[in-house]
Amino acid sequence: MTVFVIESPFQVMNAIEAVHHFKFKDNVLIVLLSGLFSKESYERIIDKKQWKEVRYIPFRYKLTNSDFGLHPPKNVYERMQELYLTLDRSVKKKVINNMCRSLGRVDNLVLGSYRRYYDIHMRHIANNVDHNRLFLIDVGTDTLEIGRQRIEEHNAGSGVLGDEPAKSLKSMLRDKLVEWDGTGVDSLTFFTSYDFEVSDPDRVIKNDYRYFKSLADRAAVSDCVWFIAQPLVEQEYLTHEVYVRYLAKVKQYFSGRPVFYIPHPRESGRYIDLARDEFGFETKRFDVPVEYAVTVGGSRPQCIASFFSSALENFAVIFGNRIDIKAFYLHVSDLLKNHESVDEVYSLYVSKGMDIEVVS
Template identity: 25%
Template sequence: MKYNLFLITSPLQLINAIEAKAHFKLTLNILVVIFTEHESKNKNQISRLINEDEWDKVIRFDQRLKNSKTTFLRQIKLVRLLQKESYNMLFCGDFSSINKMIIANVQKKKVYLMDDGAVTINRYLNELGVRYSDQKIPLKKKVRQWRFNLFGLKTIPTDTINMFTSYELTPHGNEEIVRNELKYFKETFLAQAMIDNTVYFLGQPLSEIHVIKRETYLEYIQAIRNYYDTKIVYIPHRAEHVIDDIIAMEDERFKVVYTDLPIELEFIMTNRYPMQIGSFFSSALFTLNIIYPEATIIAFEIEHDKMITPRPAIDNVYNYMAKSTSIKKVPLGSL
């Protein structure tokens, strides 16, 4: 008896895992949830999405502990546990060190990378084009890998990495690219959806991650407010920790609304069909563009001279939007 193995670290990865399970009509499925972020909202969102009855086994692994020695031994224990089974298909949403070690050490027939938002585009362009064995590894990382080698564990997978993705990607070699059209979610939840003409703007932690300065972010939000001529609901990203300055902008036409669910599921679970969605380059724009094809979705393009440092990865995302999606790109410099 062979299982299918799903490794996830974020709510979006879990959504895509559920979709993959339905798309490939898989039975006997093990879900491994790896908590990596030091903030509770990510964990709470994942926990709300998990229906234990839909999985044959759910394994939770908390990698947020500060004791590196304890984490090291617990990682070995997790890999040993997963080695007790063999798998038909293995799905993961990223190539963290623990995921790569699991891929390298369990028996499986196929490996699929699922979408992890817009980072998937850059990961595919830059990381998957080079075999792991050919990548240069810093000495400090090599030393960490040698510790696992001493326990008989490999740290570098040699498998072909196939894709289960919503993005239009061209194969590098002999990998399989399977299009994720979110069919399960659309067929299951959209039949009763009601049209909603409110503008939903998805916030991003751009000042927190030092893409742009805070004052620039606030100037952009004000410009976007002026761009729309109807009510706007600003939905903060879970990593936006201080938004008092955004809340201070509230009036009859601009409201800040928090959600405990990933925005894709917030609309689905409340039976809304949003007709207007905006953000900068949020990963959710791609997913929402597939789920709600009738919606007008706008990506407001950040000016290069306003970025703290050049970000080619952000350019890749905007370029992909313009080339391969119906998302409208609006340069913020033109507002």
């Protein structure tokens, strides 16, 4: 049996590709409903006839802007928030532990994320489901970050560094009832469209989107441009002023051509309105991943553009030079964080000879 645990419709698309690539049998799909995507958005791309079982597990986080691990509560209100978050995590851990026990031993465990800090419940699942082999499907550019984290873990070693100090009863109870087990596994296999180095015994298997390529050939071509947005201000990559300046450059570059602005699920309505009202972009929304909409839908644009969205690489793999793909370069001096990571993405476009034009 192969079990997939995913948290976004895009991960469903990659799960479908993995089933076809590896010819997995007896496939179980588990969707953690975090609140970012509705159950209906998953149901639009999940054909239950293709799965042995499909489970939906409520997993919605609230008060996501509060991190009392970094900033201890300062007043009674914040102490109440901390207590709520502790109890909420305890409930979620019990739900996940019950799920893990219900699965028994599986041949392949396929996760939708494995980040060290933000998706630590996925690591907990890997440590609590008895499996023969662990796979990680693409999670956009976060896949590159996970690859770097895995190298750091291997370089640090997994041996015992010495006796751990004795824990208090409170700490032991918290570990048992509240905290996730974020210990890194010995090895995992990346199933990804990205090319990057990993350290032994991790492996990379190329996702060439062969299944979705076969569907893409049916799509008719329109003469418009789709600009795939990213929540760059919300995620603190750019200031508001700099982001507006880059949008103006995009508008100027495509002057005279019909451009559709494709909002990101985590993007603020403020920037969707700005793209429409100030720059005159038409907006086009999808309830499915944009890659899925193009390959399975009836038409595709003549040009796809963005900054460093993972969708660009996916389209390059699926369509090659049959679609015009442009990545607008964000200068290092304009970025507020992750300078090397972002530049690495642009370098991959060029060094790997992909059908992606980097526009300076």
